[in-house]
Amino acid sequence: MWALSDESLLAGMASGDAQAAAALVRRYQARVFGLARAIVREPGLAEEVAQEAFVRAWRHAAAYDSRRGAVSTWLLAITRNLAIDALRLRREEPVDPQVLLTRLLAVEPADEAAQAAQGEEFVRQALRGLPLEQARAIALAVFYGMSGRKIAEIEGIPLGTAKTRLRRGMARLRDQLEVSDG
Amino acid sequence: MAEPSGCGQAREAIPELAMGALSGEERAAALGHLADCPACRRELEEATRMVDALTSIAPAEEPPPSFESRVLARIAEARRPSLLRRLTPYLATGVVVGVLAGGFVWNATEADRRLAASYRTTLEVADGRYLTAAALYSGRELAGHVFGYQGSPSWLVFTMKKAGGPYQAVLVGVDGTTTDLGRFTLTGRQRSWSTTVDQPIGRIAEIHLRRADAPDMVAGFHH
Numbered sequence: 001m002w003a004l005s006d007e008s009l010l011a012g013m014a015s016g017d018a019q020a021a022a023a024l025v026r027r028y029q030a031r032v033f034g035l036a037r038a039i040v041r042e043p044g045l046a047e048e049v050a051q052e053a054f055v056r057a058w059r060h061a062a063a064y065d066s067r068r069g070a071v072s073t074w075l076l077a078i079t080r081n082l083a084i085d086a087l088r089l090r091r092e093e094p095v096d097p098q099v100l101l102t103r104l105l106a107v108e109p110a111d112e113a114a115q116a117a118q119g120e121e122f123v124r125q126a127l128r129g130l131p132l133e134q135a136r137a138i139a140l141a142v143f144y145g146m147s148g149r150k151i152a153e154i155e156g157i158p159l160g161t162a163k164t165r166l167r168r169g170m171a172r173l174r175d176q177l178e179v180s181d182g
Numbered sequence: 183m184a185e186p187s188g189c190g191q192a193r194e195a196i197p198e199l200a201m202g203a204l205s206g207e208e209r210a211a212a213l214g215h216l217a218d219c220p221a222c223r224r225e226l227e228e229a230t231r232m233v234d235a236l237t238s239i240a241p242a243e244e245p246p247p248s249f250e251s252r253v254l255a256r257i258a259e260a261r262r263p264s265l266l267r268r269l270t271p272y273l274a275t276g277v278v279v280g281v282l283a284g285g286f287v288w289n290a291t292e293a294d295r296r297l298a299a300s301y302r303t304t305l306e307v308a309d310g311r312y313l314t315a316a317a318l319y320s321g322r323e324l325a326g327h328v329f330g331y332q333g334s335p336s337w338l339v340f341t342m343k344k345a346g347g348p349y350q351a352v353l354v355g356v357d358g359t360t361t362d363l364g365r366f367t368l369t370g371r372q373r374s375w376s377t378t379v380d381q382p383i384g385r386i387a388e389i390h391l392r393r394a395d396a397p398d399m400v401a402g403f404h405h
Contacts, residue, residue, distance in 0.1 A: 034243035
């Protein structure tokens, strides 16, 4: 089963193959749950979000288009959106962008996933290379779904500055990642 | 075709658009421009790829041991026609396009096909968000459709078969509470009306259109 591609497992899952569904869940549950945890923090809510992400993936499997990106990318995008929605519904404590950033950047790639984690390490490296305020703005927008306006409020900066940090940070990341792609 | 204007403003908005962090009005303005501007659409695709790459760096963490079996149980429970399949007839006509592009009037014209491009981009950006539809009945007669989009903010769009009104739109929540969504009248060629809603789309039980001279038109949402 582990030799099957993500696409085959997703197709199997969509057609009602419980074994394929189980294999896909097993393959990605740590990444999906980990992402949900990074966003919503509370483990019970993170589990709810992660479960829902797999249910949505099953439900929308027919809409998955491999030309647009990997199954894992798609699954994580679903998870991210669900987690941000959950976060918006129960916004209680103020977030600390520094804690989030530390959590994102401190990871050492696990042995078993070393191959896959290499790409992620490039991204971490690129994020580490940004001016701290740009990295914080990007982390707040990507992981908490915060608009420029909200970031300006949290960081105590003018709206234009928040938008500039996002735009410059993204442009710089893109330059760095394109270099490492080549 | 005229050279699309407004690239500067759209470029400002693209990072937040890709991150799904843009408010309804700004999002609509940016999408309106993107529909006409392939260069900005490519920018958005690039930015979306960056967001995907950033999303992938969240540290992996094993969920509790019962996780897998709970997911499989939920899937087994949920075996019913998918949202996408229920939406397909509407998607094919391009009706939903109006909602996502800012809720303007829908006509079956070439503009639809152009907007379809922005619609696809929007879905890509907003992947995983809730998108649903319900038929609106006047008695037993189909009067139109209500489309719901779960986002930030969430939207409802009404597309009616005929002009008419005034209608007062009322939202009935799953907990029985009612919320006045506002009034509208459709005249001439105008067949649609849209509004943002504070409630999550998943908490809507019914939408009523009240009118002076007849019983409510009703759309039931089955989540």
